[in-house]
Amino acid sequence: MKQELEQLLLASLGKLTGSVLAQMPAPSAVVVERTRDNQHGEFATNLALRLAKPAGRNPRELAAAIVAALPASPLLARAEVAGAGFINFHLAPEAYARELAGIHALGTAYGESRLGQGERVLVEFVSANPTGPLHVGHGRQAAYGATLANLLTAVGFEVAREYYINDAGRQMDILAVSTWLRYLGLCGEELPFPQNGYRGDYVHPLAHKLKAAAGEQLRRPAVSVLANLPADAPAGDKEVYIDALIARARELLGTDGFREVLELSLAEMLADIRNDLGEFGVVFDHWSSERALADSGAIDHALAVLESRGRLQRRDGALWFRATEFGDEKDRVVVRENGQKTYFASDIAYHLQKRERGFARLIDVLGADHHGYVARVRAGLIAMGQPGECLEATLIQFVSLFRGAEKIPMGKREAQFVSLRQLREEVGNDACRFFYLMRSHEQPLDFDLELAKSHTNENPVYYIQYAHARVASVMKQLASRGLSFDRDAGLSAAGMLGSAQEQAVLSSLTRYPEIVEQAAVNRAPHALVHYLRDLANAFHTYYNAEAFIVGETALRNARLALVLGVQQVLRNGLTLLGVSAPQSM
RNA sequence: GUGCCCGUAGCUCAGGCGGAUAGAGCAUCGGCCUUCUAAGCCGAGGGUCGCAGGUUCAAGUCCUGCCGGGCACGCCA
Numbered sequence: 001m002k003q004e005l006e007q008l009l010l011a012s013l014g015k016l017t018g019s020v021l022a023q024m025p026a027p028s029a030v031v032v033e034r035t036r037d038n039q040h041g042e043f044a045t046n047l048a049l050r051l052a053k054p055a056g057r058n059p060r061e062l063a064a065a066i067v068a069a070l071p072a073s074p075l076l077a078r079a080e081v082a083g084a085g086f087i088n089f090h091l092a093p094e095a096y097a098r099e100l101a102g103i104h105a106l107g108t109a110y111g112e113s114r115l116g117q118g119e120r121v122l123v124e125f126v127s128a129n130p131t132g133p134l135h136v137g138h139g140r141q142a143a144y145g146a147t148l149a150n151l152l153t154a155v156g157f158e159v160a161r162e163y164y165i166n167d168a169g170r171q172m173d174i175l176a177v178s179t180w181l182r183y184l185g186l187c188g189e190e191l192p193f194p195q196n197g198y199r200g201d202y203v204h205p206l207a208h209k210l211k212a213a214a215g216e217q218l219r220r221p222a223v224s225v226l227a228n229l230p231a232d233a234p235a236g237d238k239e240v241y242i243d244a245l246i247a248r249a250r251e252l253l254g255t256d257g258f259r260e261v262l263e264l265s266l267a268e269m270l271a272d273i274r275n276d277l278g279e280f281g282v283v284f285d286h287w288s289s290e291r292a293l294a295d296s297g298a299i300d301h302a303l304a305v306l307e308s309r310g311r312l313q314r315r316d317g318a319l320w321f322r323a324t325e326f327g328d329e330k331d332r333v334v335v336r337e338n339g340q341k342t343y344f345a346s347d348i349a350y351h352l353q354k355r356e357r358g359f360a361r362l363i364d365v366l367g368a369d370h371h372g373y374v375a376r377v378r379a380g381l382i383a384m385g386q387p388g389e390c391l392e393a394t395l396i397q398f399v400s401l402f403r404g405a406e407k408i409p410m411g412k413r414e415a416q417f418v419s420l421r422q423l424r425e426e427v428g429n430d431a432c433r434f435f436y437l438m439r440s441h442e443q444p445l446d447f448d449l450e451l452a453k454s455h456t457n458e459n460p461v462y463y464i465q466y467a468h469a470r471v472a473s474v475m476k477q478l479a480s481r482g483l484s485f486d487r488d489a490g491l492s493a494a495g496m497l498g499s500a501q502e503q504a505v506l507s508s509l510t511r512y513p514e515i516v517e518q519a520a521v522n523r524a525p526h527a528l529v530h531y532l533r534d535l536a537n538a539f540h541t542y543y544n545a546e547a548f549i550v551g552e553t554a555l556r557n558a559r560l561a562l563v564l565g566v567q568q569v570l571r572n573g574l575t576l577l578g579v580s581a582p583q584s585m
Numbered sequence: 586g587u588g589c590c591c592g593u594a595g596c597u598c599a600g601g602c603g604g605a606u607a608g609a610g611c612a613u614c615g616g617c618c619u620u621c622u623a624a625g626c627c628g629a630g631g632g633u634c635g636c637a638g639g640u641u642c643a644a645g646u647c648c649u650g651c652c653g654g655g656c657a658c659g660c661c662a
Contacts, residue, residue: 031602046604049642059642083605084642129662171662239661318660329588329658336660343662371589372657395590398655439598442590444655446597451611455624458611462624470622477621518601530599533609544617544626585624 001099002514004075005032005043005089012069020065021055032089034511041080041088042507048085059085074098096506097494103509103565104487111516111572116157122354123149125365126277127164130269131175133202134276136399137367139420140445143436143578144396144525145365146282150576151520151528160359162286164350167266168294169343173246174198175269176262180218180249182207183261189222194245196238202272206265213264220252276421280429281578290346293353299341302349302384303334311383321348326379326388347373348380355386363523364393371395394523397444399436404450427452433578434461437525460533464570465582467536471567472583474548478560481549490561493554497562501542505562508538512569516576525577532573539566 009030017024029051035044048063055062063081070079077092103110125145128138145161153159166172178198181191186207193199210218225248232241250258270287277283293299306312306321312334313320319335321344334345354362366373374393382388401408401418408418424432431452438460439445451459478485497506511531519527548559571581 028602033601033604036605036608040605044605049604052642086605131662166662169662174662316660320660333660338660340660342660368590368656370657375588395656397590443598444591448597459624460610463610466622466624470625474621481621514601522601524601526599527601530609537609540625541627543621544623547621549621585622 001075001091001095001510002032002034002043004073005045006030008070008073008076009045009047009066011071012066015069016065020057020062021051025051034514035088038503038507040082040086041090043089043091044082045087045089046085048081048087052085063087093495093498096497096503096510097491099510100494100506100561100565101491103568104491104561107568108572108575110568111513112154112156113513113517114156115517115520116152116155118156118158119361120160120359121152121157121361121363122160122162122357122359123152123363123365124162124164124354125149126273126282127166128273129166129171130266130273131171131198132200132269134273134420136401136418136420136423136447137396139280139423139432140399140436140441141365141367141396142277142280142282142420143433144394144441147433147437147525147528147577148363148365148394148520148523150578151516151525154516154576155520157361157520160285161283162288163284165270165287165289168290168346170243170246172262172266174242175203175265176258177242177246177249178203179206179210179265180253180261183210184219184222184225186211187216187219189219189225191222191225192232194238194242195233196242202269206268209268210261210264214260218253218257218261224252225249276424280420280424281433288350290350293346293350294341298353299346299349302352302380303341303345305352305384306334306380309383309385321380321383323376323379323383326382328376328379332376344376344380347377348384351377351381351391352384352386355381355390360390362391364391366393366395368395368397392523394441396441399445399447402446402448402450404448408449423447423449430465430579431459431461434529437577438529440524440526461579462585463540464532464536464574465580466585467539468567468570468574468581469583469585470539470543471563471570474560474563478549483549483556485560485564486553486557487561487564489554490557490559493558494561496555496558499546501538501545502559502562505535505538505542505566508535509562509565509569512573516573528573528576532570532577535566535569535573539563539570 009032010027013021013025013030030045030047032043032045035041048059048066051057052059052062060081063085067079067081067087075092075095077090079087079089082088123145126134126138126142128134134142149159149161174196175198177194181193181197182203184191229244229248230236230240232238253261303312311322311325313322317337318333320331321334323332324330332344333342335341351362364374374391378388378391381391427449435447435452436445452461455462475485497503515528515531519525546559548556548563550556550559574581
């Protein structure tokens with residue numbers, strides 16, 4: 001509807017160009033908005049106010065000229081000039097009826113558009129290190145990323161969902177050592193557990209798996225493990241200690257033995273993460289591995305590209321990327337003095353690889369603590385000849401858990417953090433996804449477990465689902481009274497839907513495509529949450545104001561066509577959010 | 586110290602590219618179940634949009650400064 005009105009305005013401007021207007025304004029200048037107050041009609045535009053100054057015209061006169069030149073349309077009852085020079089559009093009664101028929105005809109496809117024109121977008125999200133279970137912060141990123149990907153798909157982008165696995169480097173070694181030490185404990189060896197090891201309970205099942213797979217073959221006496229190690233914290237340095245322990249494990253197990261421990265730990269952790277996300281309704285198209293990236297030569301390739309463009313410099317024995325020339329605040333090391341490539345090197349190589357795989361736009365969903373990362377990766381992309389705008393980062397603010405008014409302490413190191421799985425088991429997937437998406441991602445989230453679990457009117461989750469279930473209930477009631485619904489009759493009688501509540505429902509209903517577009521373009525899934533609440537509110541109000549199952553057949557069919565339209569849109573919206581749309585509650 | 590984000594009703598938060606009288610939920614108070622699910626509806630009270638300037642027909646929205654809060658700034662991963 002909005003788009004059609006914008007087309008009408010463009011046609012009008014076309015007619016005025018050359019006479020009233022010196023030149024044709026850009027199509028992007030034509031913006032139609034919903035009105036806040038329906039005294040002003042359903043839609044309005046400030047077009048004349050915006051054009052008045054450059055055209056050297058009085059805004060009201062210009063508005064009147066635009067209205068006069070407007071082509072006739074079945075959509076419009078009338079357009080009028082108001083206020084300082086607004087143009088208000090009053091819809092024809094058939095306009096809503098036509099849109100309602102569209103909802104019934106399109107079904108699950110209602111709300112989709114071709115805005116994205118098939119542009120390929122890669123949404124990378126979660127990408128948590130596979131060194132422990134996902135926590136509640138990852139859960140927010142998972143819910144956000146999955147819904148953003150759904151929204152972008154709905155508006156016509158070709159979207160790939162990707163998880164980047166940081167499976168190279170020291171953190172994996174620490175995980176392997178942690179598993180091995182727990183395994184040695186199972187074998188009966190008595191050893192202290194390192195301060196800097198992964199102390200969480202989840203390591204124990206890894207050790208059991210290892211014992212089942214390897215028996216006692218990886219067992220080494222505690223004395224040989226501990227011989228001549230530096231002191232652990234607090235007396236010594238926990239970083240130095242863990243590195244010595246890793247070296248010792250390699251020495252005692254051999255390269256193959258150590259790798260066996262590491263591979264098993266990694267595979268188990270990844271399986272756990274994948275399973276957790278799958279249960280949460282978050283599914284990825286690709287799991288991209290950092291090790292595979294290195295093995296494929298992609299990092300060397302990226303460094304070669306930088307080298308060939310003269311962006312690298314050797315300094316103090318290390319190889320530096322001159323990032324400051326591309327907007328970063330300092331230069332970055334890509335190869336350390338000891339010959340090891342840095343994390344940064346694999347990050348830019350990974351992003352270059354994404355581009356080379358054919359993605360026009362790269363969206364990284366990151367935790368808020370990663371904001372420094374964006375400028376340097378973008379600098380890397382530009383230096384490698386890629387457009388800087390292709391990379392877009394959405395920073396997701398942190399989650400605090402509350403049980404009522406009491407804040408739950410979190411901290412990975414203390415091993416008492418709340419995992420996503422625990423959260424899901426306690427409050428359920430629907431409430432979980434809803435609460436994660438309820439607030440703007442730019443806003444820190446206070447997640448109240450008591451509220452999410454409560455089945456009372458304080459809990460906003462059920463409000464929307466209830467509206468959906470109520471429609472299902474009405475249809476059951478209809479059948480039990482021996483009546484049936486005639487959709488075509490209902491749609492052709494839609495002109496009877498003239499009450500204030502019916503108009504409010506229709507108005508809200510027909511906004512859905514605008515909301516989907518807005519939520520996708522602004523990367524703002526919470527806009528959809530708020531919209532669905534508003535639609536549910538309009539529906540509940542209507543429900544309380546009028547009986548749908550009335551004696552008069554035409555009116556009954558029209559009302560049922562309307563509430564079934566509401567149900568369809570609620571279901572479409574909830575599906576984008578990853579929340580279920582129940583038939584009964 | 587430098588950079589990014591945030592500051593709107595008692596609480597938690599929406600406010601599209603600047604637009605008409607700044608909105609929801611919760612909480613508080615008052616109503617609505619012999620009728621399609623009361624997990625619902627209707628009504629009332631509640632605001633110096635952190636502060637001070639600036640830009641203009643128009644500022645919660647844009648710009649500058651200040652105050653307050655969060656986060657990040659390694660040849661770590």
